[in-house]
Every structure is written in C-alpha cells, then in structure tokens.
Amino acid sequence: MNKVLKQRYEDIRNRVDSLNADCNLIVVSKGQTIEDIQTLYNCGARSFGESYFDDWEKKVGKLPDDIDWHFIGPMQSRKAKKHKSLLAKSGLIQSVDRSSLLPILDTLGTPVSNLVQVNLWGETQKGGKPANELLSFLEEIKNFENIKCLGLMAIPPYSDDREVTAGHFSQVRELYSSLKEEYSFSELSIGMSSDFEDAIRSGATMVRVGSAIFGGRA
C-alpha cells in the first residue's frame, strides 16, 4: 500500500468536496500502474480517465469491473473503430469532437454517453470543436439513437495567471449554460491538477486530475 499516494488522493478528494461535494473527481490514470490504480480504488475512487487506447486496454481486464472508465484522449476514428469493444466499456467518452466518430459510437452494441470537447481558443494542436461548429454538431448527434450527449469538456490553454484561467473557464461555462436547457446538459468537465479548484468555482461538475494525485507519470 502506497501511503503517499493514498494521502495525496484523500487531500484532493477533500479539496474537491469542500467546494462541491457533488463534483465528480475523475482520477486520470494514463501512464500509471495497475497497482497504483488499485490502491486508489481501495481508497474509494471509482472514476478513472484514460487517454490512449493501448495503455487503457492493458489495464481494463486486470482491475475491478465496477470502475467507471472515462475516455478523455484524442479520438481518431481509425483507432476508435479498432477499439470499439473497449469504448463500449466506457461510462463516458469525454473527447468527442468529429462527425466521423458518431457512426462508430452508435454501433458499440450498447448506448453510450459522451461529452463534446470544445476548443474556444483556436489551439490547433489540441482537439475540440470550435464554437461556430458546435450547434450543428450537437444537432447531428441527435440523429444517433445510441449516443447521449451529456454536456461539454474543454482543455483551456495553460496559464499560470489564475485570472486568465478563470476567464477561460467562465467562457466555457457561459457556452454550457446557454445550451444546458435545450440539450438537457448535466455535465461540464473542466479543470486539471493545476486549476481544478478554480474550475469548480466556475461551475465544473467534473474535474480530471492526474499528476496532483500520482505525482507524475511514465
């Protein structure tokens, strides 16, 4: 049992709970060992986030069945197609950002929940739908019976200026709020290790925290 890991997890869990006990803490386990993930499971963590299919595939069968796996990584349709059985095990696919994924997700053999990843800052190296394409994409998703869109996910540009970060979060939050009723949204996924508390203050319903819990990754 890794006591330092347990301690860091409990500290983050408490910080999340003290701001919003309903906020879902997604433990980002990409690049981490099965032992460490099992340790956090034993501490009560159930939601884990993975970014790479091959890495995730190696872990899935060796960890408890009731883990709520979130896929949060870049999604190319070629790889998604190859890993359909893995995607079918995901409780929430957070990083959906292109039309070519929709027929794949619709035919996993099980209904699937997703978030649309948005990119409001024009950072082309990161995934995500720009704001001007979001509405037509949300309409398109409605055509797929087995895909339920629960809300938005975003990875704003990194800044060490908290006000700048908070500004990015409120931009996403405003977009989310403007669509919430019409699309029955319930989830806004923003905030990582360096800024999850500001994200919760800005209205995050889930935060994705990796290195602040694990202390780094391979």
Ligand SMILES: *Cc1c(COP(=O)(O)O)cnc(C)c1O
């Ligand atoms: C890796 C990753 C995280 C976690 O990042 P940390 O800074 O380690 O907390 C969160 N979200 C996404 C999409 C990631 O790829």
